[in-house]
Amino acid sequence: MASLLFSSNVSLARRLEHAEAANAFALARSAKVVAESICGGCAIYGGAGSPFTHLLGGGMEGPVSAAEFDRLEEFYRKLGSPCLIDACPLADISFLDHIFRRGYKVIELNNLLARTISPCERFPSPPQGVEVKLVHGEDVKTWSRVVAQGFANEENPPSEMLNVMSSMTDASQNYLVTVDGTPAGGGAMGMQSGVGMFYGDATRTIERGRGVQTAVINARLQAAQQAGCDLAMVTVVPGTASHRNYERAGFELVYMRVNVIRELN
Numbered sequence: 416m417a418s419l420l421f422s423s424n425v426s427l428a429r430r431l432e433h434a435e436a437a438n439a440f441a442l443a444r445s446a447k448v449v450a451e452s453i454c455g456g457c458a459i460y461g462g463a464g465s466p467f468t469h470l471l472g473g474g475m476e477g478p479v480s481a482a483e484f485d486r487l488e489e490f491y492r493k494l495g496s497p498c499l500i501d502a503c504p505l506a507d508i509s510f511l512d513h514i515f516r517r518g519y520k521v522i523e524l525n526n527l528l529a530r531t532i533s534p535c536e537r538f539p540s541p542p543q544g545v546e547v548k549l550v551h552g553e554d555v556k557t558w559s560r561v562v563a564q565g566f567a568n569e570e571n572p573p574s575e576m577l578n579v580m581s582s583m584t585d586a587s588q589n590y591l592v593t594v595d596g597t598p599a600g601g602g603a604m605g606m607q608s609g610v611g612m613f614y615g616d617a618t619r620t621i622e623r624g625r626g627v628q629t630a631v632i633n634a635r636l637q638a639a640q641q642a643g644c645d646l647a648m649v650t651v652v653p654g655t656a657s658h659r660n661y662e663r664a665g666f667e668l669v670y671m672r673v674n675v676i677r678e679l680n
Contacts, residue, residue: 420529420667428505428670429475431529431648432456434610436472438586441605443467446582449494453487454479454510460494466579469499469674474510484513492679501525502673519675526658528666529648532611538637541630544595549638555584558591561598565617583615590634592618592627602631604638611639613649616657628657632664 420427436457443450448461455476461467470487473479491498499522502514541547550558559580563572587603600618604611613635618627639647650672651658 420531420669422668422670425505427529428503430608431527431610431646431669432472432475432503432506434607435612435648437607438605438612439471441586441607442583445584445586446579448582451490453490454483458487458490460491460496461579463496468496469501471501473500473502474506475503476507478507479510479513481513484510484517488517488677488679496679498677498679500675502675503527504670504673514675517677519677521673522676523674524653525650525672525674526653527648527650527669527672528658528661529646529669530664530666532636532640532645532647534640536636536640538633538640539629541592541633542626545599545626545630546593547590547630547634548593550589550591554591555589556581557598558589558601559584561591561619562601562603562615562617564619565600568620570619580615587615588635588638589615590631592631594622594625594627597622599625600627600631602628602635604635606639606642606644609644609646611635611642611644611647613647616649623656628660629664632660636664 439457439459440450443459446461448459448467450457450459454473456470456472458470459467488498559577563576563580564570567576587605589603590601591598592600599622602613603615604613616628636647649661651661
């Protein structure tokens with residue numbers, strides 16, 4: 416079957432970026448952090464060095480004026496933060512031109528992967544001993560700690576990381592994975608406009624290589640299918656284990672996002 420996820424498809428890119436911007440606003444409300452609609456996207460400030468602090472979905476609604484880009488930079492300047500942008504290569508050329516002309520520096524490259532979800536598709540069950548469950552209430556604390564442990568690669572993660580994980584839970588579906596009854600990892604999902612957005616994937620170091628991430632990918636695909644989503648998306652660092660696991664689950668590269676930064680005086 417031929418892929419429908421063409422990297423030249425601006426309409427597809429616009430749909431993915433708009434969905435993620437909408438999800439970013441939901442996460443911002445959950446985390447009680449500042450967010451504003453600028454340059455057609457969602458500009459969030461969650462604190463210096465916070466993963467929340469960036470612009471998502473910018474330049475996807477047509478030309479961006481110099482005045483509007485100034486407003487973006489002023490938003491971060493007033494908050495004492497550099498301006499960080501996750502730029503889609505299919506954004507309007509005017510938006511990208513502002514980035515080029517103002518001397519932004521590339522700090523990271525991320526692959527945006529996506530896959531279609533068929534209404535009648537069946538997804539693999541976890542291997543023996545591995546269980547995935549959607550968590551609520553007190554179990555969310557366990558989810559936050561396990562995911563923070565996975566990201567930090569240590570059993571006692573920094574409190575700041577625990578706070579970040581906890582702050583996103585009200586706006587996400589949060590999935591905890593256990594191996595032989597022991598919390599091993601997890602992942603989260605938001606859904607907007609028929610797109611399931613996967614994020615927060617992490618596995619405790621001691622439990623890696625046991626199918627934890629693959630199990631939580633398939634669980635979210637099934638949940639997104641049941642909710643009526645026809646697309647799923649994720650951003651990953653190229654060449655990582657996560658990149659490989661998502662490709663094995665049928666995700667394809669749509670485009671590479673360029674994460675850029677500019678220090679503001």
